[in-house]
Amino acid sequence: MPELPEVEAIARTLRPLVRGQTIRRCQVLHSIAVRPQSPAELRRGAEGQRIEGVERRGKYLLWRLGRGCLLMHFKLDGQLIWFDKPETQGHIDVALQLNAGTLGFVDRRHFGRVRWRAHPDESPEIRALGVDPISPRFTPAQLQALLSAARRPVKLLLMDQTRIAGLGNIYSNEVLWHARLDPRRRADRLTSREARRLHKAIVNVLRRALKYCLHPAPNFRDPAWWFQGLEKILRVYGREGEACRRCAGRIRRIEQGGRTSYFCPGCQR
Numbered sequence: 208m209p210e211l212p213e214v215e216a217i218a219r220t221l222r223p224l225v226r227g228q229t230i231r232r233c234q235v236l237h238s239i240a241v242r243p244q245s246p247a248e249l250r251r252g253a254e255g256q257r258i259e260g261v262e263r264r265g266k267y268l269l270w271r272l273g274r275g276c277l278l279m280h281f282k283l284d285g286q287l288i289w290f291d292k293p294e295t296q297g298h299i300d301v302a303l304q305l306n307a308g309t310l311g312f313v314d315r316r317h318f319g320r321v322r323w324r325a326h327p328d329e330s331p332e333i334r335a336l337g338v339d340p341i342s343p344r345f346t347p348a349q350l351q352a353l354l355s356a357a358r359r360p361v362k363l364l365l366m367d368q369t370r371i372a373g374l375g376n377i378y379s380n381e382v383l384w385h386a387r388l389d390p391r392r393r394a395d396r397l398t399s400r401e402a403r404r405l406h407k408a409i410v411n412v413l414r415r416a417l418k419y420c421l422h423p424a425p426n427f428r429d430p431a432w433w434f435q436g437l438e439k440i441l442r443v444y445g446r447e448g449e450a451c452r453r454c455a456g457r458i459r460r461i462e463q464g465g466r467t468s469y470f471c472p473g474c475q476r
């Protein structure tokens with residue numbers, strides 16, 4: 208699932224490709240992808256609009272249009288595929304026909320969503336988001352305040368988009384491994400030293416992943432590409448039973464809040 212680094216890489220790569228172009232046609236081929244809006248609502252909002260910019264908000268991709276915006280959320284398997292011709296062949300959920308080609312929003316599992324909103328920064332999805340962890344506004348003091356106010360396990364706080372926007376399950380696991388913290392620790396019980404370590408881990412893990420996502424840059428023309436090979440930078444996620452890369456302990460897997468946590472009981476305390 209694309210998290211902050213992946214969506215940021217998509218936004219930065221897509222921006223120069225589409226900025227200044229007009230959405231000539233917006234075809235909704237699978238209406239589930241635009242729910243709860245109607246295909247007509249999305250079409251009315253998007254067609255004929257000039258693309259002013261592409262940005263990221265949390266894990267959302269935000270297309271600023273002449274009037275209003277498009278919000279895309281990739282969820283588990285959503286992806287963007289670029290076609291040089293007007294294209295609606297194969298599985299495409301929403302096809303945006305631009306001057307230079309067609310961009311398809313594709314999600315065979317149909318969890319991903321595309322939505323039109325009249326006021327980008329006033330839309331409920333965006334207003335609900337917490338601080339962006341790669342913005343300068345995300346300081347150790349701010350993280351400390353978030354931790355102090357949360358009685359939940361620290362892993363669940365990290366994944367709460369209304370507190371910190373953009374961290375998902377994979378990078379939360381990675382961050383806690385780098386910070387040497389047990390995901391089950393209660394957030395408000397971390398010491399200030401641990402909180403500073405956690406802040407540093409969040410920023411470093413996301414920056415490193417973003418760099419990796421941009422080199423090489425996303426290739427929207429190759430449907431098989433979509434962030435393949437990213438597991439190379441992961442230290443703990445998906446490694447149950449394997450040796451910890453730091454202390455050679457065994458990586459454990461547990462369930463937390465309906466999601467899977469991986470950690471090393473040997474060095475994450």
Ligand SMILES: [Zn+2]
Binds near residue numbers: 471473
């Ligand atoms: Zn370890």
